Amino acid sequence: MTRDFYTAVEERRSIYGITDEFVITDERIEKIVQLAVANTPTAFNSQTGRVIVLLGNSNKDFWQVAFESLKSEINKEQIGKIEGKFKAFASGYGTVLFFEDYEVVTSMQEKFPTFHEQFTEWSHQASGILQYLIWTSLEYEGFGASLQHYIPAFSYDIRQQWGIQHGWKLIAQLPFGKPIVAPKEKEIKPLDQRIVIIK
Ligand SMILES: Cc1cc2nc3c(=O)[nH]c(=O)nc-3n(C[C@H](O)[C@H](O)[C@H](O)COP(=O)(O)O)c2cc1C
Helix, strand or coil, X not given: CCCCHHHHHHXXXXXXXXXXXXXXXXXXXXXXXXXXXXXXCCHHHCCCEEEEEEEHHHHHHHHHHHHHHHHCCCCHHXXXXXXXXXXXXXXXXXXXXXXXXXXXXXXXXXXXHHHHHHHHHHHHHHHHHHHHHHHHHHHHCCCEECCECCCCCCCHHHHHHHCCCCCEEEEEEEEEEEECCCCCCCCCCCHHHCCCCCC
16 A cells, blocks of 8 residues: 555545445455544544444445434325435445443443533544544555444334434434445635634
């Protein structure tokens, strides 16, 4: 690998056209996720992030569960649109589910009451860092991915099957796979209006 960190940052994009073709081994995916979960910073080192990686049929099952859960809440027009989107996510190699462990968040709030409000915000911020790290890592390895925020209700059976523990709150999903569609053009607002450097 000759691509450096900065190239990886530039090349991480939202990629919606993905397939389930081989890119890297499942063991390597696991290693990447382990590296990210172990090294993502968290407030007071609370380590609130939890991750489930769904591959193969589990990936397809997740998007089916998400569709069934959402179907009753949306109108007919939206149903067709969402179904198409979820089918595209399901046709990828896998999906990373990002949770935050609210049992840990609550215990931190009890331990440090001065920061009671901040702990929920910090938990979300830390999750964002973790999401970004796994997203960038997977793209660096040759996958394409996008960040999604559909929050289905999980049945007791699914919770048991996938090991979703009590207190885990689903924050986001990252469907990924072999990219088959280039990212859209992206406008980057002028940086001199967004960054101030004072010497
Ligand atoms: C906090 C956050 C929430 C996002 N939510 C979604 C989402 O629900 N669905 C989606 O397709 N993209 C989502 N995105 C991706 C952004 O739309 C995307 O990153 C942005 O348009 C820039 O494009 P790029 O990812 O190709 O650089 C989200 C990104 C962030 C940081």
